[in-house]
Amino acid sequence: MDPISSCLSRRRLLKGAGALFAWAHAPAFAHAAGARDARFVTIILRGGMDALSAVAPVGDPAYAGLRGPLAMQTAGPGAGLALDGFFALNPAMPNFARLYQAKQAAVVHAVASPYRERSHFDAQDVLESGLAGVDPHAASGWMNRALAALPKGARVAPPSGLAIGATTPLILRGPAQVIGWAPQAVPKASDDLAMRLMKLYQARDPALAEALARGLETDRIASRQGMEMGKPAARGGEPGAMIQSAEGAARLLAAEDGPRIAALAFDGWDTHANEGPISGRLAQLLGGLDGALAALETGLGPHWKDTAVFVVTEFGRTARVNGTLGADHGTGALAFLAGGAIRGGRVIADWPGLSEAQLYEKRDLKPTADLRAVAKGVLADLFGLSAGALADKVFPDSRAVAPMAGLIV
């Protein structure tokens, strides 16, 4: 089936699916006069990205000693890319360096979620739920609640979120509409079958009906965006897969009636042993992330100027290299910001220092900023979300955490 006829019939299908999914075929977004039609992408790096290897505080007198063989060099082969006099960027990220020079990328260093233990899974739950602490029953994420809190009247149809991957991460789960997409190589089922199944789900299992409708909705946008379905998964291993995910996200986000916010998650950052920041495993992962940022920039095209990409991880790693040329679970981390909407070209840090007394529990980079402050700052200035909504709904119990100002151009 060619993309155009497939697109048309999917549209018919969704019309047939009933009023419950009326949003799915609503007319194109109408924008309030002068309001920015912004895009917001979060990339979660699961496993705990080593902040001190990604953006190294080469100017800190304790840095080289703590990091030993993992320490980034300032000259010679594999040297870091200088961001300012103090911080150097991992050389596997030339695209980020270019965006930084163009003032479209920034680093927030020594930042953490409110979580202070060292479990990946609890830390990811806190990061994604946006709650002030661990809640094993958390069922929704802050990006979903941000969608739900977008100012009323700005749009004809509620904007939707996009989850990249075979499942929806907690950060995007919740009441607001979320569609899903993953690079895949399976021919599509017929529209007739999909419609019959939708009818059955609507009668018997509304939760599955809603999930299926949102999955089909992505197909429709993807077809119209000319995205090749049935394309085999990328070669080139993990970096290739990261880039392919980002390309797909960008094309869906670029659609006029497509999603406005998206979450991607990249695994594999838990570098306990043989981290390889310059020529090994971490360099490969950072190279993939860098390629993904470039793919978003390219794919979003004219929308890049209104885009903010927020790259986060659940925690940092120990300040000291461990006994196996890696680092164990730590606390303070960093966030990357990129996009034409970012007021970039700077490393934002209230640098805590790396001497023994300055480390958190004499072990980790001490967090001096709250990730929620960064997210709130971006959401406030990009989408005009009110301080009240941000403090009560998007990040509950966060009144004491002021939005970081001036992140958005």
Add this chain to the structure above:
Amino acid sequence: MADPALGYRALTRFGLGPRGDGDLAIAAGDPRGFVRAELSQPGVALLDGPGLMGSVAALKAHFAEQEERKRERERVAAANAAAQPMAQPAMAPPSPAAMPAKEPPKPPSPDQQLYRFEAGARLQRALQARVGFVERLVAFWSNHFAVSVAKGGFVRAVAGAYEREVIRPHALGRFADMLMAVERHPAMQVYLDNSQSVGPDSKAGANRKRGLNENLAREILELHTLGVGGGYSQADVGALARIITGWGHVGPEGRLGEPGTFRFNANAHEPGAQVLLGKTYAQPDVTQGEAAILDLARHPATARFIATKLARHFVADEPPPALVAKLEKTFRDTDGDLRAVSLALVESDAAWSAPPLKMRDPWQFLVAVGRVAGRGFDDVGQMLNWLRLLGMPLWHPPGPNGYSDLAAVWAAPENMKLRLDLAARFAERLRDVGHPSDFLEKAVGPAASQETRLAVAQAESRQQGLALLLLSPEMQRR
């Protein structure tokens, strides 16, 4: 008196789904007895067969391949050096763009062959099991003690053997035995980096090239035994990490034993007593770690954690507290006898009466489809590919906490759309479907809703009817 609804539940809540060979009728006669009977078959959890290698043989093949690749790289390097004496090695970050666009097709590596063969054996067992309760338990424990092939060829080569050697023999045995076997197995030692961990004050640590790695110690406490709220501190993580320094596997060179087996390297073991959860462990050798692990297996927080996870897996995302309490008590009263705990689950009324709100995860869904269709997939490669597409690649979870066990995770938009596309493809390629309504009786008969019956009966083709059945809420949930 026969109870078809409970017979169906026996095969879906506890098992891997009906096979359509009259099993629903048999189960209806005595639903609990039907499930219990599988547990009493001798050796029912074990999996063995021609071509299935043990860990030692699998790792020998892996090491030999590594050695061969190393020699090949050296040959190429020597040839390049001879051809271009002036060339300098470039110092550039690895860039995906710089990767060769097309590699010549290579035969699958021994690691990959072993993985596929093991996957095939696991799939066949799941398709053929009478109830599938034991296979569900094996998958549960394998996920509880997850290792991931993302770690590389070593874990890929041995992932199947790991499950057969340390999970299956103890799935109906003692938890402490499974825990000990898991933590000693090379797959776990390598996956969570403990093979490399060295006591800072040990002989090997004295030269300062290597030191402590706390990855495995943390996950033993957080994921394998006490659970994250189980009352341990960062100090306990450090203590356990030091206690199990020296634990690891024997590498290809065969120092300290046969390659691919567990080793205890006294030179890498941190000397001295350690305090874990308030108790002092003063043993000077491998028995220090063994004693600590046995205590963790018997810790009350472990019983609670395991009981909660089991009830959540089989019954409900928010399991009935009375059921959790019952499993916890059984675990404690029997010193972690997993047969007794599994039977307690089967005996519980709450486990049978809870509504079917859990989603079949991709493995359970595809196996259920294969069972009722009476034939499997084109080959194991297709099954592995579909598992990957659905977000559950075999022995390849996103992290050491394994795959999600929550219904909402698997009922995601992209997952439902993929299930639709895959079920359609599966149905289209089954030539001789028979009558879809007969299929329905075999697959979900006692549970079939009027709407599902109608949708299947009114389908425009047999294939479409079958696809609708495979996608029906009755087949998706359990």
